Amino acid sequence: MCGTTRACADPAHRHVRPFERGAQALRTGRRTLLTGATAAAGAAAISVAASRPASAVVPTDTRRRAYVLVIDGCRPDEITRTLTPHLWALRQGGAWWPNARSMPVMETIPNHVMMMTGVRPDRTGVPSNAVYDRALGEVRDLDQESDIRVPTVIERLNAQGFTTGTVLSKEYLYGVFGERATYRWEPTPTLPVTGHAPDVFTMQAALDMLEADPHLMFVNLGDIDRFGHADVTGGTVKALRTTALVDTDHQVGRFVQALKDAGTWERSLVMVLADHSMDWSDGSDYITLSPLQEADDLLAGQVAIADNGGADLLYWTGPDAQRDEAVDRMLAIARSADGVLRAFSPARERARYRLGDEAGDVVAFCRAGRRFSDPDPWSNPIPGNHGHPATRPIPFFLSGGAGVVPSGQVSSAQASTMDVAPTVATFFGLRHGSRVYEGRARI
Numbered sequence: 001m002c003g004t005t006r007a008c009a010d011p012a013h014r015h016v017r018p019f020e021r022g023a024q025a026l027r028t029g030r031r032t033l034l035t036g037a038t039a040a041a042g043a044a045a046i047s048v049a050a051s052r053p054a055s056a057v058v059p060t061d062t063r064r065r066a067y068v069l070v071i072d073g074c075r076p077d078e079i080t081r082t083l084t085p086h087l088w089a090l091r092q093g094g095a096w097w098p099n100a101r102s103m104p105v106m107e108t109i110p111n112h113v114m115m116m117t118g119v120r121p122d123r124t125g126v127p128s129n130a131v132y133d134r135a136l137g138e139v140r141d142l143d144q145e146s147d148i149r150v151p152t153v154i155e156r157l158n159a160q161g162f163t164t165g166t167v168l169s170k171e172y173l174y175g176v177f178g179e180r181a182t183y184r185w186e187p188t189p190t191l192p193v194t195g196h197a198p199d200v201f202t203m204q205a206a207l208d209m210l211e212a213d214p215h216l217m218f219v220n221l222g223d224i225d226r227f228g229h230a231d232v233t234g235g236t237v238k239a240l241r242t243t244a245l246v247d248t249d250h251q252v253g254r255f256v257q258a259l260k261d262a263g264t265w266e267r268s269l270v271m272v273l274a275d276h277s278m279d280w281s282d283g284s285d286y287i288t289l290s291p292l293q294e295a296d297d298l299l300a301g302q303v304a305i306a307d308n309g310g311a312d313l314l315y316w317t318g319p320d321a322q323r324d325e326a327v328d329r330m331l332a333i334a335r336s337a338d339g340v341l342r343a344f345s346p347a348r349e350r351a352r353y354r355l356g357d358e359a360g361d362v363v364a365f366c367r368a369g370r371r372f373s374d375p376d377p378w379s380n381p382i383p384g385n386h387g388h389p390a391t392r393p394i395p396f397f398l399s400g401g402a403g404v405v406p407s408g409q410v411s412s413a414q415a416s417t418m419d420v421a422p423t424v425a426t427f428f429g430l431r432h433g434s435r436v437y438e439g440r441a442r443i
């Protein structure tokens with residue numbers, strides 16, 4: 001599930017919505033809008049850092065450009081010659097990793113953060129979309145700039161004198177990456193409920209940002225995911241989803257054509273991947289763990305649950321002295337629930353999952369074709385979901401005309417979302433020690 005406004009709707013909440021913060025930054029002059037054709041057309045308001053530090057180092061090859069296009073929630077089997085001809089052509093002409101995967105929890109925010117940091121959630125601080133924030137005493141999305149605890153490749157590039165841009169269709173992605181990039185587009189207009197800008201607007205912003213010509217542009221196209229969530233025909237007909245695939249493919253085609261028209265293609269790396277794939281459940285196929293936990297004498301009133309669609313994150317809120325016993329019970333209850341694939345303690349299996357303390361005391365994954373709906377059976381009515389292992393396979397391929405991109409190559413290696421940052425860093429010749437990235441450069 002992609003909760004968007006759940007934790008932000010209440011003005012009493014202490015954390016500030018990203019958009020309000022952005023508007024305030026504009027008012028106080030900490031940011032200025034990019035002027036020129038973009039502003040004149042009124043199509044996209046792109047912010048540029050007002051107090052960007054002067055270049056510390058002159059890049060060795062300033063002509064190279066990298067574009068990371070995230071087709072949010074796309075399944076690898078959805079890229080076909082007939083349905084998505086532009087994506088298919090990029091894949092066929094470049095280097096393709098058919099066994100690529102999303103990393104747990106297979107949600108949007110953590111995997112975008114892994115893309116830009118190249119490390120796992122116990123280092124990024126971002127294991128899922130929604131967590132129970134112990135300090136706030138409430139469930140919230142990890143949509144604050146301060147939620148990412150390690151430097152991203154965006155900051156590493158900026159520090160070396162390169163310029164960067166983010167064009168992210170979802171409000172919470174705009175929030176978590178915040179003001180890191182040199183150029184930023186605030187998604188607008190966003191649809192109510194989904195909190196995302198349709199791909200036609202997002203792509204227009206990406207095309208407009210080409211005029212500013214950042215070395216790295218990080219783009220999230222949200223339609224495939226959003227229409228996948230809403231598609232009640234998801235398991236069979238996939239009517240809405242198919243429409244979104246065709247349209248998003250068209251938008252990617254526009255972008256590639258713009259690069260070719262401008263002569264940029266020959267010196268570009270175009271990286272295309274998804275953050276996770278998508279699974280569908282029928283109306284009654286939900287799992288609600290909350291009442292099961294509440295029925296236990298020890299756990300009643302002392303367990304908070306952050307619902308992430310295909311994954312439930314459970315937090316013990318009682319005394320520390322009782323934590324071990326509570327975790328044993330939470331695990332036993334979750335494992336006995338119908339539809340639960342696996343439940344584990346991130347702390348007890350630290351080395352295996354690397355999710356960090358933010359993921360709570362117990363994480364439960366659902367089986368394929370199921371979803372969590374917590375704390376109530378009506379909390380998550382949407383048919384499309386991700387977060388669980390069934391949504392791990394992702395499209396992942398490199399294209400572009402830069403000489404470093406191998407053409408027509410297929411690799412059986414398990415590429416992952418963590419590979420984006422080291423690939424981009426290598427492309428731009430950034431030096432990094434072996435411990436900076438856990439992902440691998442794929443060029």
Ligand SMILES: [Zn+2]
Pocket residue numbers: 001002073108225226229386
């Ligand atoms: Zn989603």
Ligand SMILES: [Zn+2]
Pocket residue numbers: 072073107108109225275276
């Ligand atoms: Zn996503």
